[in-house]
Amino acid sequence: VTTLPAGFGCHVANVGVKDSTDDLLVIAATDGPVAAAGMFTQSRFVGPSVTISREHVQDGRAQAMVVVSKNANVATGPDGVADARAIVEGVASRLGCSSSDVLIASTGVIGRRYPIERILAGVTAVPSRPAATEAEAAARAMMTTDTVPKVASASIGDGPARVVGLAKGVGMIEPDMATMITVLLTDAAVSAAELDERFRRVVERTFNCLSIDTDTSTSDTAIAMASGAAGSVDGEELEAALGAAAELLVKQIARDGEGSETLIEVVVDGARDRTQAKRVAKSIVNSPLVKTAVHGADPNWGRVAMAVGKCQDDTDIDQEQVVIRFGDREVYPTAVDEAELGEISRYLAGDEVRIHVTLGTGDAACTVWGCDLTDGYIRINADYTT
Amino acid sequence: VTTLPAGFGCHVANVGVKDSTDDLLVIAATDGPVAAAGMFTQSRFVGPSVTISREHVQDGRAQAMVVVSKNANVATGPDGVADARAIVEGVASRLGCSSSDVLIASTGVIGRRYPIERILAGVTAVPSRPAATEAEAAARAMMTTDTVPKVASASIGDGPARVVGLAKGVGMIEPDMATMITVLLTDAAVSAAELDERFRRVVERTFNCLSIDTDTSTSDTAIAMASGAAGSVDGEELEAALGAAAELLVKQIARDGEGSETLIEVVVDGARDRTQAKRVAKSIVNSPLVKTAVHGADPNWGRVAMAVGKCQDDTDIDQEQVVIRFGDREVYPTAVDEAELGEISRYLAGDEVRIHVTLGTGDAACTVWGCDLTDGYIRINADYTT
Numbered sequence: 086v087t088t089l090p091a092g093f094g095c096h097v098a099n100v101g102v103k104d105s106t107d108d109l110l111v112i113a114a115t116d117g118p119v120a121a122a123g124m125f126t127q128s129r130f131v132g133p134s135v136t137i138s139r140e141h142v143q144d145g146r147a148q149a150m151v152v153v154s155k156n157a158n159v160a161t162g163p164d165g166v167a168d169a170r171a172i173v174e175g176v177a178s179r180l181g182c183s184s185s186d187v188l189i190a191s192t193g194v195i196g197r198r199y200p201i202e203r204i205l206a207g208v209t210a211v212p213s214r215p216a217a218t219e220a221e222a223a224a225r226a227m228m229t230t231d232t233v234p235k236v237a238s239a240s241i242g243d244g245p246a247r248v249v250g251l252a253k254g255v256g257m258i259e260p261d262m263a264t265m266i267t268v269l270l271t272d273a274a275v276s277a278a279e280l281d282e283r284f285r286r287v288v289e290r291t292f293n294c295l296s297i298d299t300d301t302s303t304s305d306t307a308i309a310m311a312s313g314a315a316g317s318v319d320g321e322e323l324e325a326a327l328g329a330a331a332e333l334l335v336k337q338i339a340r341d342g343e344g345s346e347t348l349i350e351v352v353v354d355g356a357r358d359r360t361q362a363k364r365v366a367k368s369i370v371n372s373p374l375v376k377t378a379v380h381g382a383d384p385n386w387g388r389v390a391m392a393v394g395k396c397q398d399d400t401d402i403d404q405e406q407v408v409i410r411f412g413d414r415e416v417y418p419t420a421v422d423e424a425e426l427g428e429i430s431r432y433l434a435g436d437e438v439r440i441h442v443t444l445g446t447g448d449a450a451c452t453v454w455g456c457d458l459t460d461g462y463i464r465i466n467a468d469y470t471t
Numbered sequence: 472v473t474t475l476p477a478g479f480g481c482h483v484a485n486v487g488v489k490d491s492t493d494d495l496l497v498i499a500a501t502d503g504p505v506a507a508a509g510m511f512t513q514s515r516f517v518g519p520s521v522t523i524s525r526e527h528v529q530d531g532r533a534q535a536m537v538v539v540s541k542n543a544n545v546a547t548g549p550d551g552v553a554d555a556r557a558i559v560e561g562v563a564s565r566l567g568c569s570s571s572d573v574l575i576a577s578t579g580v581i582g583r584r585y586p587i588e589r590i591l592a593g594v595t596a597v598p599s600r601p602a603a604t605e606a607e608a609a610a611r612a613m614m615t616t617d618t619v620p621k622v623a624s625a626s627i628g629d630g631p632a633r634v635v636g637l638a639k640g641v642g643m644i645e646p647d648m649a650t651m652i653t654v655l656l657t658d659a660a661v662s663a664a665e666l667d668e669r670f671r672r673v674v675e676r677t678f679n680c681l682s683i684d685t686d687t688s689t690s691d692t693a694i695a696m697a698s699g700a701a702g703s704v705d706g707e708e709l710e711a712a713l714g715a716a717a718e719l720l721v722k723q724i725a726r727d728g729e730g731s732e733t734l735i736e737v738v739v740d741g742a743r744d745r746t747q748a749k750r751v752a753k754s755i756v757n758s759p760l761v762k763t764a765v766h767g768a769d770p771n772w773g774r775v776a777m778a779v780g781k782c783q784d785d786t787d788i789d790q791e792q793v794v795i796r797f798g799d800r801e802v803y804p805t806a807v808d809e810a811e812l813g814e815i816s817r818y819l820a821g822d823e824v825r826i827h828v829t830l831g832t833g834d835a836a837c838t839v840w841g842c843d844l845t846d847g848y849i850r851i852n853a854d855y856t857t
Contacts, residue, residue, distance in 0.1 A: 127783035128781055129780045130776045130790045157773075159773070160773060194773065195773025196803065256760065298759045298760065299685070299757070299758070300781065301777070301780070302777070303776070372685070374684065377849055378852065380849065380853040387543075387545070388686075391581065391687070393515065394515045394516025394517070394687070395514055396515060400515070402515040417546065457853075458853075460849045462763070463844065463849060466759070466764065466767070467763040467767030467844075467845070
């Protein structure tokens with residue numbers, strides 16, 4: 086069991102959003118508002134949760150975050166906005182804080198109103214000082230179709246300050262500015278401005294490098310909150326710990342991607358700049374032909390070549406200079422024989438696969454994460470109707 | 472049976488590229504070089520077929536096109552270039568024309584050399600004046616994993632001049648400048664410059680609006696040839712006939728997409744400009760969540776809203792102004808009741824589905840085509856290894 090960092094408590098409950106599993110989570114800073122930073126989806130169809138949280142986190146402080154799961158409250162019109170505001174105000178009233186210090190996030194089905202009476206009734210049971218500290222229970226309350234709760238923790242330097250991260254999300258995941266819902270909590274003392282700057286860098290190289298299915302959620306929300314309860318820390322060590330927790334969460338999300346059986350890590354190096362490396366890496370990790378080849382343990386590197394090749398605006402990429410590897414084994418341009426293909430196939434049948442491409446256009450690199458494409462993905466999204 | 476337009480003949484044979492089905496096609500203009508135009512993949516991993524054809528069509532004339540199927544001859548190094556040149560020279564020698572008037576296209580597995588001796592032996596059997604005229608047999612010789620040959624024809628105005636189009640392709644299809652392999656033949660008399668201009672416009676609104684799986688082939692080749700045997704025609708009528716044939720081929724390709732059970736047509740109108748309309752339409756037709764919802768006949772319009780929303784740079788899109796329809800039935804913002812959802816579900820279970828989105832940002836429109844995402848796609852690309 087992972088406990089929340091010092092200075093935070095939570096409340097978890099089932100309020101009947103959809104079924105009898107936990108669907109309401111309130112994470113609260115114990116002693117009033119703390120430094121906070123947020124990053125959100127850039128979707129043109131954002132829901133009111135994102136709109137409200139974006140507004141409330143702008144001043145770099147927050148006291149609590151509410152998560153409602155199993156209904157996204159997106160494309161629900163003015164009623165949906167009123168519902169979200171009522172929940173935020175209800176929680177603020179229970180905690181005795183300003184509603185502008187309460188953030189909200191929500192995921193699940195799009196276009197359906199909350200069962201708002203049930204949720205507001207549930208909110209009246211939120212304690213004035215939430216005292217539960219089990220991170221796994223909190224993460225479980227955020228789940229929609231996730232099969233496992235996603236929790237990661239990291240010490241800052243030698244401690245005692247820590248970072249604890251929670252996340253949810255299995256589909257509709259190609260974050261642009263943030264991922265589904267994730268919250269990174271730390272008991273380190275850090276200014277809001279520094280937290281914001283370090284958090285953005287971390288999200289850019291972790292959550293923004295994740296794609297399950299190329300579909301960008303309407304509800305993506307990433308929040309960082311720092312209680313300060315463990316005192317001040319070295320900034321670089323804080324960023325390293327935030328990054329370590331975020332990377333662990335990203336890998337958990339990729340592993341639990343809808344229908345996923347294999348975590349795919351794509352490393353592109355020898356690139357002109359990081360932007361090029363990321364574009365090529367995303368092209369590979371998002372290619373349904375690459376994803377199905379990994380699923381079938383088929384050492385068909387031609388599909389990786391195709392995915393590199395379709396980055397058509399990268400006219401400096403010369404196929405004669407590109408090197409493709411599965412794991413540590415080069416498959417292009419050095420030809421592999423049948424025996425080696427068999428070994429590579431066995432490697433691809435593992436539960437974590439690395440595709441490594443060197444472009445030969447420079448020195449920059451980027452790592453991205455995704456998963457294979459399986460009949461399980463089709464079953465989850467087609468055969469099971471909403 | 473569709474016959475080729477006047478002035479063209481073809482030769483079809485099995486030369487043993489992979490199995491015993493036809494794998495070599497030579498289409499030849501009967502009376503020497505004719506007006507020709509070509510559009511090709513922009514992939515950074517193009518094969519020598521594309522490189523050679525791009526060079527040979529540049530002067531706006533060609534006498535013949537060779538298609539080798541079931542092996543793409545891509546990422547095969549200098550040997551692959553020599554192989555392609557040898558085939559082109561062999562065909563030119565049989566036809567008694569300059570090798571610079573012979574085009575070549577090839578699709579199939581990437582990264583494997585041709586069985587070049589067998590192909591060159593087969594080329595020696597090409598008649599000096601190919602006389603076969605059955606378009607379906609020609610299209611069948613181009614197939615790799617296609618399940619049906621793709622042929623379309625259209626009269627130019629009241630005739631007698633015609634356009635006959637052939638195409639192949641079921642996967643790795645999101646053409647950018649052209650699609651897999653397609654050839655449009657006409658017996659109309661038209662200058663190379665006019666043919667080129669009209670052909671480019673037609674390809675832009677047909678093949679370039681098609682996506683099976685977001686993966687762009689290394690081998691895309693679209694060729695137009697005009698024999699002139701039927702005399703001169705009205706230019707607009709020629710373009711209309713080229714467009715009609717191309718659109719029929721595009722729909723056949725989408726229907727035969729790997730694992731495809733449903734043709735999806737996405738119409739986006741009320742857009743700022745055609746570029747915006749196309750970007751949003753492609754976002755919808757490429758969304759795996761939309762594709763699986765159609766497969767499952769799930770009237771989950773929230774996924775269409777998501778796909779519109781993820782066009783994040785289109786900041787003029789206002790979710791309050793967007794209208795979403797399945798077929799002719801509005802599903803957003805006007806709410807639909809359970810009975811209507813049942814009707815929409817039955818509509819989505821049909822073999823052709825239209826998703827119609829009005830953006831409310833202007834007057835421009837674009838139509839694109841794709842297909843659903845099924846367990847058949849996974850089986851074809853994962854369970855069946857190369």
